[in-house]
Amino acid sequence: MLSNRIKSDVKSERNAPGQLSQVVKLGPLLAILLLSMLAAVVFCFSVLAATPECWRQPAEPRELQFAGSSSSGPLQRFLHHDDRDGAGQLAMYPPDSSVALDTLNTWPLPDSSGLAAPFYARPEPMDADYDGYVDQLISTDFSGRVWLTDVAASGFDSSSLLADLTHSDWRFIANAGIVDISLPLPLRPDGLTSQHKVVLLIARNIISGEDALVALRIPGFSAERTLPDFAALYDRTILTEEERTAGLSNAQWSAIVDSAGWWVRLSGQLTQPPKVVAGVIYSAVATSDFTATACADQSAEHSLVAMHLHSAGLVYSQRRFRLLNGAGQLKLQQQADGSAALVLDNIDEQQLVLADLKMISPACPDCSEQLQLDQFPRWRKLATYRQETGAH
Numbered sequence: 001m002l003s004n005r006i007k008s009d010v011k012s013e014r015n016a017p018g019q020l021s022q023v024v025k026l027g028p029l030l031a032i033l034l035l036s037m038l039a040a041v042v043f044c045f046s047v048l049a050a051t052p053e054c055w056r057q058p059a060e061p062r063e064l065q066f067a068g069s070s071s072s073g074p075l076q077r078f079l080h081h082d083d084r085d086g087a088g089q090l091a092m093y094p095p096d097s098s099v100a101l102d103t104l105n106t107w108p109l110p111d112s113s114g115l116a117a118p119f120y121a122r123p124e125p126m127d128a129d130y131d132g133y134v135d136q137l138i139s140t141d142f143s144g145r146v147w148l149t150d151v152a153a154s155g156f157d158s159s160s161l162l163a164d165l166t167h168s169d170w171r172f173i174a175n176a177g178i179v180d181i182s183l184p185l186p187l188r189p190d191g192l193t194s195q196h197k198v199v200l201l202i203a204r205n206i207i208s209g210e211d212a213l214v215a216l217r218i219p220g221f222s223a224e225r226t227l228p229d230f231a232a233l234y235d236r237t238i239l240t241e242e243e244r245t246a247g248l249s250n251a252q253w254s255a256i257v258d259s260a261g262w263w264v265r266l267s268g269q270l271t272q273p274p275k276v277v278a279g280v281i282y283s284a285v286a287t288s289d290f291t292a293t294a295c296a297d298q299s300a301e302h303s304l305v306a307m308h309l310h311s312a313g314l315v316y317s318q319r320r321f322r323l324l325n326g327a328g329q330l331k332l333q334q335q336a337d338g339s340a341a342l343v344l345d346n347i348d349e350q351q352l353v354l355a356d357l358k359m360i361s362p363a364c365p366d367c368s369e370q371l372q373l374d375q376f377p378r379w380r381k382l383a384t385y386r387q388e389t390g391a392h
Contacts, residue, residue, distance in 0.1 A: 054295035055173050055204060056120045061093070064125055066153035067133040074133065075153040077101070081123055081139070087115035088141050090123065092155050102155025107147055110164055110227065117141040121175045124199065138162070138199050138218070144172045144230065146199070146216065163216055163228040163260070169205055170212065170230070176200035176274045179309065184362040187310075189258040198261070198309070200281070202270060209292040211270045213283060215312070216261040228260035236312035237265040239319075247366035248313055262312045266305055269296045271326045278359030278371050279309045282342060286326055302326035304342075304353050308360060315358050315368050324351055332357075340371045 061078040068075040080091040080100075089105035107116045119141055126136040137149045144165035150157035165172070179198045188194060201214040214233065226232075234256050248256075256262060268285035275282045283305040286296030302323035308315050328346030335341050335355065344351040361367035 051171075052293055052295055055171075057122070057174065059119075059122070062122065062125070064134045066135075066151075067131065068153065077153055079123060079125075079137075081119040083118045086118065088117055088119035088139075090119075090137070090139065090149075090156065092151075104149065104156040104159070107145075108159055108161045109145075110161065116145065116147075117143040120171075120173045121201065124175050124178050126178060126197070138175070138178065140172050140175060140199075140201055142171050142173070144170065144203070146201075148218070161227065162218060165201075165203075165214070165216070165228070165230045165233070167203075167230045169207055170203040171206055172201055172214075173204050174202040174270075174273070176202055176213070177276065179276055181310070183257070183310075187253070187257070187362060187365060189254040192258055200274060200276070202274075203263070204269075205265075206292055209290045209294070210268060211266045211285070212263050213266060213270075213274060213281070213307075213312075214261065214263040215309075217259070230263075232260040234259055234262040234312075235264075236262045236307075239314065244314065247364075248311060250365070253311060253365035256311045264307065264312050268303070271296070271302065272329060275330045276309060277332065277342075277357070280315050280358065280360065281305075281307045281309055281312075282330055282354075283307075284323065284326060284330055284344070296326075298325060298327050300326065304330075306354070308366075310360075311365065313366060315360060316354075321354060323353065 059080070059082055061080050064077050064079055065074040066077060076095045078093045078095065080093065082089060082091070084105060087105060089103055091100040091103045093100055105115065106113055116139075119139065121140045121142075123137045123139040125134040126138060127134060128136050135151065137151050139147045139149060144163075144167060145161065146163040146165065147159050148162050149159040177200055179200065180195065181198055182195050183192070185194075197218045199216050199218060201216060203212045203214055204210070205212070216228070216233070236256075243252075266283060266285050268287035269290045271284045271286050284302065285305055286300040286302050288296065289300035290296035302325060304321045304323055305319055306315055306321070307313070307319060323344060326344075327348075328344040328351070330353070331343055331345045333341045333343045339355070340357040341352060342354040342357055344353050357371040358368040359371040361369045
């Protein structure tokens, strides 16, 4: 046995130089790999470090109601979203305790599972079965990954990755709500269900500081088969002259509506959440006095951007309208003749932004008609939150 051990030691000593040479050969490759990983980490933290405080809204708890027993009634819970060591997490609390019922900090990724980037955007609740209670959440992290999570009063269930919208120039800072879409048959591409949902997201450019509005059709409700990425979204920033004069063709309409979604650069920073009314998205935008490290204030120039919910196309003769200032909230107001107007309402004054508001029409992709306030906005009350129910 001693002889065998000596032979084994001698053999190991002979093999040691060969093993060492293999390590030396792999050394540069390992160094490159480690440096690449370090660079990715440094880039991520440098972007977060350079992010102005105004990019992020206070992470206030959100009250949600879940189905309970017939005797107890609805169950109230509070949803928190925050960061833990720089990674986004969700936590569910009962109304009478500071101890979390459940937390969620591991997320499915394209090839594995892992951590999310910080959650600047507040998770959006959904009522999948329309019973009036929350049963799902849509969560979007700072980098642009979007998850669907089943949730109950007891805590979080399974999550699935809906889209990976990561882009080197854009960071996702807010949700602008979920819209229930009901397309009439003449406007519905083959294979698309009559009802589906669209989540509206706000992305900010890390180079210029301008915002983009992103409309993501939730997979499972469209014909999309692969995991949507940023490149799958239609860039609707610039409208062609042909579209401005003749509108979208049926083929163009079908391609946009049946895609993963669309996005539009707003050439400014949003000053309040976009407002969806009768199939039209209205966005108040500051168009000056901002950079990638500084946010616009009320002294900036402001405008209103109006776009078609389904295609980001024209509803009025133009997309952009000038605002005298950006102070106040966009509100609907009934005019003396019964038509609807959009006003910017603040404590000191009320600014008329648009008179004779329009609603999109099911007659054709670009058709519109005068908005009737007795028909819109259409809200569905879902427990402790409301949801726009579409445009037709």
